[in-house]
Amino acid sequence: MKKAEDFLVKKLEERKQSNNLRLLPAVTPNLIDFCSNDYLGFTRSSLLKDKIKIFEQQIGITENGSGGSRLLSGNRKFTEETEDFIARFHETESALLFNSGYDANLGLLSCLGQRGDIIIYDELIHASLIDGARLSFADRLKFKHNDIHDLELKLQKAKGIIYVVIESVYSMDGDTAPLKDIYDICEKYGANLIVDEAHAIGVFGDHGKGLVHQNGLNNRIFACVVTFGKALGCHGAAVLGSHNLRNYLINFARSFIYTTAMPLHGIMSIRAAYTLLTEQDHQQDLRQNISLYRNLAFTLKWPCINSLSAIQTIILSSAEKAKDIALYLQKSGYDVRAILSPTVAKGAERLRICLHSFNTSETIEGLILKLKTHE
Structure with missing residues (x-):
C-alpha cells in the first residue's frame, strides 16, 4: 500500500x-x-421547469430511480417514446439514450472497431472519443486538426472497416469542422463518418438541430452523438443513426448494457427540453x-x-x-x-x-x- x-x-x-x-x-x-x-439558459429556464412538471402530472413519478438497466427492469414506454421524438426532431432513423455524452462516445466507439478495422480521428476530439477508440480492437490513426489533406493521406493507408471521428464544434477551440468536405472525402474512400455534436445542438441549425442537419447530412453519416448537458440544460446523450446501429448498440455497447438506466425524471427533462426547442427560436x-x-x-x-x-x-x-x-x-x-x-x-x-x-x-x-x- x-x-x-x-x-x-x-x-x-x-x-x-x-x-x-x-x-x-x-x-x-x-x-x-x-x-x-x-x-x-435552459438550466435556469422557468419554461423548462414548467414543461417538466406537466410531464410529471401527466405520467406520474412513483419511483426515485429506474431500478435497473434498460435490458432488465429499467426500460419505460416513455423512454422509447422520447427516443422516437428525438429521432424525428433530428430527422434520422433512430436514437438510443445513454446516461451521459461520455457513456455514449465510450460505448459507441469501443464496440464498433474490430481487429483489422481502423479508427481515424481528428487530433482534437474529446477525451471520451479517444478512450472509446482505445478500448476497441481497431487500429487508430489521428489526423491534423480540420486538415482534409492529412485526413486523405491517412485514408489512403486504411484497411478494413474505416471509421472517421470528428466533432462538429470543438470543445476547447470553439471552431467548427468542414463537415461537407470531410463527408465527401469519407465517401471517396468508403469510410464511415461519426460526428459528436455536443456543442452544436441548440446553437446551430433550424431550431438548434445542429450542424449535421444544417449541412443536410443527418441521414447520410454513420452516427451522430447529441448530448443534453449543455444547451439543453439537463443530462444524458443519444446516439443517432440507423435502426441497425441502434440494435447493435443495445447488444454490444457495454456502457449501455451494464449501467442503471436514467430515472424517469431525467427522461422527462430531456423530452421537455426538446419540446422547448421546437416551439421557438432560442x-x-x-x-x-x-x-x-x-x-x-x-x-x-x-x-x-x-x-x-x-x-x-x-x-x-x-x-x-x-x-x-x-x-x-x-x-x-x-x-x-x-x-x-x-x-x-x-x-x-x-x-x-x-x-x-x-x-x-x-x-x-x-x-x-x-x-x-x-x-
Missing part, C-alpha cells in the same frame, strides 16, 4: 510543479456566467452576443481563435498567466476559467469564454474592458 500511496504523491507533486494541478473550484455565488455550457440572443463579443475581442492584444460558436478562446500560452488572469476576472465578478495542459497542449493554455443567450451587452463589454486592463 505504501508504494501505491508514494506513486499518488509523486504524480500529484509533478502536476503541482508544472502548475497544472487540478482542484475543484470554490463555489462562488453571483458571478456573471462566462464559464458554463448552458448556452441557451438562438437569436445567443447569435447577437457571439457577434458582439467577437467584434470586441479581436481588439485585444492576445490571439483569439476564430470561432462562430458559443465557445470563445484567448490563447495565453502559459499556465501561470492563464490562471492569473482567470482569478483576476473572477475577483472582478466574471466567471471565466483557465484551461491548462494536459486538457490542451502545453504552450496553448488559454481562457475559455462561453457565451449565453442570457448574457447582456453590458456584461460582455465589461468583460472585455477588464481583459484590456490586464494586457
